[in-house]
Amino acid sequence: MYISQIFTKTTKENPAGEVSVNAQLLERGGFVYKNSAGVYTFLPLGWKVAQKITAIIREEMNAIGGQEMFMPALVEKKYLDATGRWDVGVGFKILDKLPVTDSELQVTNFVLGWTHEEVITEMASKFISSYKDLPFSAYQIQTKFRNEPRAKSGLLRGREFMMKDLYSFHTSEEDMLEYYGKVKDAYAKIFERCGLKAYYTVAAGGDFTAENTHEFQVLSEVGEDTIFLCEKCEYAENSEISKLKTGEKCPTRLPDGQECGGDIKEEKSIEVGNIFPLGTKYSDAFNFKFTDEKGGKHSVVMGSYGIGIGRVMGATVEVSHDDKGIIWPDNITPFNVHLVDLTKNGEGKDVYEKLIAKNIEVLYDDRTDKTAGEKFADADLLGCPVRLVVSEKTLKENSVEVKRRAGDEIKLVLIEELERALVR
């Protein structure tokens, strides 16, 4: 892609008032645009990042049998009435009374979906009636709407945000927990592939169930959560339920039966994903039962599992940046390579063509009206993992300068050897 053709521009100044780094850098780079507090447009660059993240999530969800689908954002009142959640107050309600005739009103009672347990459970109850149909799991990647009293910290807490939500359905608690473990492993892979260190954390049950739930937490000072984390075995508990204290020794039993004994420390963190055992709360609300081998009827046991796409993106920027800009992890970068052309006549275009012919994603700074310093500053801000520089100087040696965004080393590489140099 040619930088000159991207319709957004980078800015040198931070947006007024923004304190969180992800808000500053993502807006400055033209990844996102804040339309309202907690309401963001994903601009072309940011959308590429979001797509990389969702592609990883899709792969891992599909790998554990999740069936992708797409549910409505408009959720009628009857769904939430079934579980008493219409009045929870999280959702943006749409309560319209349209005059149809002089004497009649057409009343609409909807909420913009903030979670979809009710919607999917009602549908599943229409199709599933036998143990032979279970277990199954389905997910969607969709925009969620939550009437946050206080949107904050850029992409970290929004009123409208993209979320992957997976729901699973089982014949027993044991079967659900087995799948729960698979989701846990899949989530670990997702965050690892996204370049995030996310700690599996025991958390409170919330409204759903008395049981514990689990969260994936990324350490960051801007995080809203506080966790107690063992430095040694990485066991973590959310402070909302934890009885641990800083300086204590970790009581976790290791596989060999010994106490871990590692140091517990308190950390602020960002919740990038969570998994919930739901029990039969939702299936019971919709009278969703299956018939077992002997003809007995039982409630379906459920689980739900969420990942916030924008939060993953925001958290990544929070933990991976320097004073000049973002440092994207290889797997979710908008482009693999940022090619800076310092020649007068766009002579770097040949290099660009060669690289895209090899399926390398290249952001090509073809601008001739910008100074070298401005182009370097943009490359640092936008944060692609590899920066290439083509100039009269390098072309004399049939070479291109290669620099990793995360490092300082600059080396000259022959153009014919460039592809090999980029594959690491």
Next chain:
RNA sequence: CGGGCCGUGGUGUAAUGGUAGCACGAGACGUUUGGGACGUUUUAGUCCGAGUUCGAAUCUCGGCGGCCCGACCA
């Protein structure tokens, strides 16, 4: 929802009751090009409403909006 701070061209800011100014950006032309270059030139602003005043960006009230702290966060 409570508290604090705030709202001036596209962006960042100055003007504390008396001429709305500066920088950046953006557009044009030219000179430039290894860390945000230079000249000439053009563009564009006091969130909305009411009030006080001879006069309001500035003071008062209300609304809307933003950031932060807290509460809340299936």
